[in-house]
Amino acid sequence: MGEISSASTRRDDPGVPDADLARAQHGDDAAFTRLVSPLRGELRAHCYRMLGSVHDAEDAVQEALVRAWRGLAGFEGRSSLRTWLYTVATRVCLDLVEARGRRAMPVDLGPSSEHAVLDQAPRTDVAWLGPYPDAALPHADPAGPAARYEQREAVELAFVAACQHLPGNQRAALLLFDVLGFSAAEIAAMMATSTTSVNSALARARRVLASRLPARSQQQTLRTLGDPAARRLAADFAGALERGDAAALIALLTEDVTWSMPPLPHWYRGIAAVSDFAIQVPITRCPSWRHKLTTANGQPAVAFYLAADPALPHGAWSIAVLDLREDLIAGITSFLDPDLFGRFGLPTTIG
Known part of the structure; x- marks a missing residue:
């Protein structure tokens, strides 16, 4: 792995011990772990942005650290260790992008459906974009001022x-x-x-x-709306589904709302189409819902659990990430993948 000759002082490695670097270059695995552990979170977020999948991002970080470990003896310090690791991670991601192509959302596959499409088959031939748990985001802002x-x-x-x-x-x-x-x-x-x-x-x-x-990011909207109001919107959305209250659900939506459910290919745009889907599928065909509020991709989200009867344990079903506009829901992306729950630190069943 080549060196980077110009390193910004903004991104110099804070507190990287010279002794640990020397030990790691001489094969000390524990010293290498101490060096890279503070950077894993931001590297994983970078790889997720590149690859659109938390699973792929974790694989990419692991592969990048393996490559870095193997090449560390040749690291001469002409750049910061952080910059060098970003170099390795970016090149790993570029290899994966070339090999696997891009990840998609239902909107990429075709036009929206005007009415509810029942009994859809999941598209297993599509590499779907996935959500990212907020708990995995780095706590400190690693970006430069520019x-x-x-x-x-x-x-x-x-x-x-x-x-x-x-x-x-x-x-x-x-x-x-x-x-x-x-x-x-x-x-x-x-x-x-x-x-x-x-x-x-x-x-x-x-x-x-x-x-x-969109002209306005979700972070801008959330700052205006405030966290309590955003959580209340998510809770009201989940509560309406649990009660089967179509009128309450529809009242929370913008006129141009969208609803998609990867890995199902069909998606809906506009209050009429989304209402038809909501009434015919989650409200009519899904007997009993439970939920936990969470966050994903810096946005409010709801983890939904489903059961055939209210008295039975409810199993993990989907994580719905909400796009908000002013005080309404403008977009719902329901990721139908129970395996995501573990990555979000959520139980797979609730009462």
Whole structure:
């Protein structure tokens, strides 16, 4: 792995002990673990933004750390260790993007459905974008002052989904520059290209994102709305489903609301289509709901549990991530994957 010759003082390694670095370079696994542990969270978030899957992100971080461990003896300190690790992780992600392609949302597969589609079969041939647990986000903001996006803005579903429409080099350039605040020269060294190529990739990536992102981020909306009001909206949404109260549910939605349910391919746009789906499927066909409030992708979310009878234990069913606009719900993405619950620290059954 090549060295990075220009390292910003903003991203120098805070408190990296020279003794641990020397020990790690001589094969001390415990010293290496001490060096990289403080950076795992932000590296995982970076890999998630690149890959659109928390599972893939964890695999990428693991592979990056294996590569870093093997190449650490050649690390000469011309960049910070953090910058070097981002180089390794980004290259791992670029290899995965090239091998696996991009992750999709139902909106990428075709137009919305006007009426409820019953008994859909999951699309197992599609690599679906997945949610990211907020607990896995780094607590400190690792970005430089020139970054265009806040760290939580850059894990919002709309942002990560938009990034999936970028080629790997554009995706990496945009995330490293606009999210993490690396310079064009640093990114050029990371990606073994020229500064001119980085600037060109940035310009193209920004045009794509401008055409796909909403004018207002969820973080901006949540700051205006406030956490208590956002949690109340999520709780009211979940409560309406549990009671089978279609009128209360519909009253929470914007006129142009969307509802999608990966891995099911059909999705709905507009109050009429979403109402028809809500009444015919979750309210009519699902006997008993329970829920726990959570957060995902920097957004309010609800973990739903389902049972055939209210008296029975309810099993993990879906995690619904909510897009809010003012004081209403503008988007619902229900990830139908019980395996996600463990990643969110949630039980798989509740009473």
